[in-house]
Amino acid sequence: MCWPLTVLALLLAVGTFAWQTPGIGLVGSLGGYVPGWLVLLGAAGVVTGGIAWFVEPSAGVPVATALSAMAVAAGVKVIIDQRAALRSVGVETVLRDYFGPFLRSGARPDDVVTYGPVRGRYPRMAVYRPRPSESPAPVVVHVHGGGWMSGDEVGDKAFCRYLSDRGFLVFSPTYTLATEERPTWESAPREIACALTTANALSVQYDGSADAVYITGSSAGGNLATLVANRVAQGERFGLEHGRIPRVAAVAVNIPAVDPGFAEGTAYAFSGGLARRFAETYTGGTPESVPDRYAAVDASNFLSRQSPPTLLVYGPNDWLVPREATLTFARRARIMGVDVRAVPVPWTGHLIGLSGAGGRAIAELTVEWFRRHGE
Known part of the structure; x- marks a missing residue:
């Protein structure tokens, strides 16, 4: 035995x-x-x-x-x-964190709405309401991951509910998923920008604050969150004709695919092909065939002095999204004078959600980051 x-x-x-x-x-x-x-x-x-x-x-x-x-x-x-x-970094783990995920389950959303239209589509968006309070709740938009090819508005309900339990009004939009016949490198960011606009418009209805929003995301969602937040900070409207795109007060992402082009250099034999498939399906080609598209979805290309404060939690042993992309983004942000914090969780990688220590770090640091950069 x-x-x-x-x-x-x-x-x-x-x-x-x-x-x-x-x-x-x-x-x-x-x-x-x-x-x-x-x-x-x-x-x-x-x-x-x-x-x-x-x-x-x-x-x-x-x-x-x-x-x-x-x-x-x-x-x-x-x-x-x-x-x-x-x-x-101020996170105290407990024994249970080393035996399984920190967030194991979460209640279903309090509501599901649609937003748009964006090019004739009305994607769904889950709403997680905090407990009643005397003051308006700060608003968070959480963007799910899934390699831009999978996922939905309730896939991260445990994390969204964690945030709502701590006083945030959370909106979690889905977006058009990429297929080999339909790359979404242009439409997905536009939909997330529209989701920001809709969350801002609906915030008063759900007892939230309409002044600004925070944005989070994981993996591919981390790419969309950072990309949209930085482009909005430069004044871009994404071709939206209705509603005001609110200012993003702060960003907190984990294992973010900030630069999809890094997937082409993934050396890990088993997952390198998968990483390239995600990036090429999303953009519709390779960096050599559609370089302009890769440049358009590289969040670091849109960093500026107006970029919002950004928290990045990552696993150094990531075999899908190379840590070099995250660290490059952080270095470029610091050069621009952006308030950025990159936090590694040792011995973890792209499955960081399985780690109780990693999950606790993501959850607690996100709340602390948003409260630090509150209005």
Whole structure:
């Protein structure tokens, strides 16, 4: 029994530290998201190894026991690194955070509305209302991820409900999803800009503030959030004829695909093709065939001194959206004088939502960032 436990624990340990290794890195890197289970599996291997040695000593038992002990050490290191990194930015983790997601479920939205029209389409938008308050609630627009090809307005309901429970009025729009026959590099940002306009118009109806909005997004949603916020800051109206596009007071995104062109350079063998498929379906081609489109969806190209304060939470071991894109965006923003903060969650990557530590960081830092940059 000790060897199966040892092999499983070793897979998670090796995959976490060798996350770029095809196959083992994709599966084994889960140890970086749930290191508590890595510690428990390794400890179980040590215990069963001791029992096996007592019952029937053999040459393989000490080897299995030693490897299990190494897995325990690996899991402990991950926990220590994550705890220290998040404590340095004011986030205190708890034991449960190392065994599964921070946000496990969330109540359905309080309402679902449509917005538009944008080129004849009326996309849906979920509404999450906070508890009644004497003052208008600050408004957040959350943009879902999914590689621009999947997702909907209720896919991130747990995160949206977390924000509404902390006093924010949250609107979560869907947008036209890209297909091979229908690239949406131009229409999706326009729809999100329209969603900002609609959220601003509906805010009073839902007891929210119409002065400004905050915007969040994950992965592809992080691209749309940063892209639209920076273009709006430069005064762009996205061809919208009706309504006022509100000022974006602050941006908070996680594992953001700020520059889809970085997908073309993803070296990770297993997911590189997937990353390129997302980017090429969204834009309708490669960076060589449609360079103008890639330039138009690279959020860093629209940074300016007017850009809103931006928080970026990312996983350094991201095999889908290279961390270099996030760090490049942050460096360019600082050069422009933008208030930007890039926070890594060690040993995590694009599945950061599976990490309790990562999920807690995203949730708590988003709230803190918006409150710091409140009106």
